[in-house]
Amino acid sequence: MNAGGVFGRVAPAYLSDTLGRFNLLTPSAFFSGISCLVFWMFTKSLVSLMVFAAVYGFFSGAFISVITPCVAQISDIRQIGIRIGMLYSIISFPSLVGGPAAGALLARGHGSYDGMIIFSGSTVVAGSIFILLARISISSQLFARV
16 A cells, blocks of 8 residues: 555656646545445455555555645645644544444444445545535636646
8 A cells, every 4th residue: 555655645746736736636535435445345365455555555645645735725825834734633533533433334244344445435435526526616617727
């Protein structure tokens, strides 16, 4: 996962200057969730687990590298620090609750990871829809560099 994350943090961050930060953030979040729902859900071998880890690592790394510039893009220069602090404060709650929630879903599924995978993938996909709505509120033009 970390190997995919290295490439995911470098390549999209470089491309975001040309294509637009929100234009890369939205699909990276969406494909992070889809990779959970498609690759991880149907993983049956070590090779397919490694493919999932590389794909998810790439897209989640892209999300991590592009989210802060997106906040900076929509903020006044005097408010960037406050808004990035707010972003990570808000993100801290799901990060804190995610582990115990995953454990509860794992226990409820009697050791099956399916419920946890569906929950994690679907919440990331739902979050990508909110990012898409934010991108559309900035510019409704499909090919605008946002």
